[in-house]
């Protein structure tokens with residue numbers, strides 16, 4: 001199969017390395033100099049240092065050639081957008097000029113200004129008729145690049161697209177499950193990043209494993225409440241893109257979002273933490289949007305609110321913890 005991956009960040013590069021073992025893969029990045037260097041040194045030093053790009057993997061900064069790679073054979077190709085949420089709209093607009101056969105995106109979050117989920121951005125720009133979906137689930141780029149086992153969910157209402165993604169990605173050490181609950185899968189992927197910031201902060205403050213378990217569990221309740229209010233299905237949040245990715249991101253030190261929380265606990269400034277990461281932390285970008293959406297829908301999301309306050313309202317993580325602990329007692333399942 002011919003596969004183009006648009007976006008040569010950590011995740012796009014890791015997936016390209018993996019899929020190039022089985023398919024004709026082209027990895028596109030917008031920085032021509034960096035792509036030229038990656039093509040020559042066979043390493044993406046800016047985003048995924050230490051992992052060799054397979055000799056068969058094509059690397060390019062030529063957008064037209066990258067999209068042409070998959071448009072020529074629509075029956076045997078897949079286009080994957082691996083940018084951050086912030087880049088999805090611009091890339092969708094660029095793609096509108098091409099006869100795209102099918103499209104998958106990997107980003108997790110809400111668009112900051114519009115509060116839209118990735119599938120809503122794609123539909124707004126490219127219309128409803130495109131075969132499209134989100135590939136999500138617990139998947140640290142570095143582990144996937146190493147070839148370690150991983151399970152993901154492809155979410156789309158288009159069965160043929162799900163089959164195409166299974167054909168392209170399932171196999172070796174990667175398992176792909178399908179779901180038609182796009183809202184549920186995308187809400188799980190977006191909100192877990194905010195909860196990973198909270199858990200990183202709690203761990204950084206050395207609040208203990210009990211606190212960590214409580215945050216993850218009550219975080220799952222927040223994801224589920226918001227997701228159901230938006231039309232997602234409760235069972236989705238018990239799956240890979242819900243509790244699966246939540247556990248990974250809250251507990252794994254490879255998580256950039258968790259590292260934001262750890263940095264806040266050291267009283268570092270948010271700007272400094274983000275600059276040191278060198279990668280996107282989507283939880284920072286969408287915490288305000290999720291807080292506003294929850295308020296609008298009257299969904300109770302105290303952990304999300306506390307994280308947004310610590311990030312943007314001048315609060316400290318110590319205050320965040322105090323605020324959460326001072327809440328009144330309540331029934332667990334309401």
Ligand SMILES: NC(=O)C1=CN([C@@H]2O[C@H](COP(=O)(O)OP(=O)(O)OC[C@H]3O[C@@H](n4cnc5c(N)ncnc54)[C@H](O)[C@@H]3O)[C@@H](O)[C@H]2O)C=CC1
Nearest residue numbers: 007008009010011083084087106107108139140141279280
């Ligand atoms: N790194 C990981 O382990 C995983 C990341 N994700 C998600 O995938 C998305 C990308 O993550 P990473 O690759 O890790 O981020 P990264 O920070 O390593 O790279 C971000 C990529 O997005 C590109 N980008 C940003 N704005 C763009 C624009 N306007 N036009 C074109 N490209 C643009 C950057 O050039 C870069 O290639 C995020 O939404 C992240 O939450 C999902 C699963 C795993």
Ligand SMILES: O=C(CO)COP(=O)(O)O
Nearest residue numbers: 137138139140255256257
């Ligand atoms: O989504 C991820 C793993 O599934 C990566 O999480 P971070 O963006 O926090 O590193």
